[in-house]
Amino acid sequence: MNIGEAAKASGVSAKMIRYYESTGLIPTAGRTGVGYRVYSDTEVQMLRFIRRSRDLGFPVEKIEELLALWRDRSRHSADVKRLAQEQIEGLQRKIIEMQAMKETLQHLADACCGDMRPDCPILVDLGSGPNSIKDHALTRFGQ
Amino acid sequence: MNIGEAAKASGVSAKMIRYYESTGLIPTAGRTGVGYRVYSDTEVQMLRFIRRSRDLGFPVEKIEELLALWRDRSRHSADVKRLAQEQIEGLQRKIIEMQAMKETLQHLADACCGDMRPDCPILVDLGSGPNSIKDHALTRFGQ
């Protein structure tokens, strides 16, 4: 199987397959006489594993650990679960962070009339420093 | 004010201040006789604006637009609100995406007993392709 076919079959672009090989994430592929990379079903399965892990947000560094466990028949499932749990926590942290950004922006946007006038609480907030949300809330409720 | 003081006062690192200057996001700072950059309160305020915008997840490209509106006294607040709304939508998209990843992982982790045995539905799923979640659910409910 050529790299293009392996790419189609795995969902990993040819570019990325070469990249993963260069970084050592996957072993160096076999070559034909003229230097074309050759892939077996096993290798395609490994690529699909990587693709799916990326889709779940795992950084390549963690995928390396996951692959090692995948290959290790005497692994402990606890180790896999721990990696998954860490990833879940990382995702949760980011979600909370973005949720906070979103809510802050939503409050500001709600307070902006959004017409032709120049007055805009969003710009006022951005120009006024890091505690402005609280300040703004206090100001609003204080009035 | 030196760049170090401006950095402390604005929350933007000296490194980033120089970078923003080099990319044209902020105007070139004044210089002392020996070439040190000098900053006024106005410029520090602009840096704080940038910092706060970054904290809300705006890409630098959008901050450029926000800064332009900030400076433009004949702006329409509608333009600012639109930028904020787009940012909110972008954040929401990413949140949903990460939420989906998290839930998928949570299902998988829940199904993994996490002990010393090697059997692990997480690894099975990662190795089995993109539709495995649905497949897995069907398998479980079908049994």
Add this chain to the structure above:
DNA sequence: ATAGGCCTTCCAATGATGGCAAGGTCAAGA
């Protein structure tokens, strides 16, 4: 005078990916 803490510029790396260019190869059709 010297130490250390600033400042300057330039260069490089991050992580995962896409894009482009120049050149070799293969298969099918004229």
Add this chain to the structure above:
DNA sequence: TCTTGACCTTGCCATCATTGGAAGGCCTAT
């Protein structure tokens, strides 16, 4: 057999925002 188009190869550059380091100049206090 020759050509064409689709594939492969390597290598370099770009992204995005940020950090780090190296090499060298300046300023202040001891």
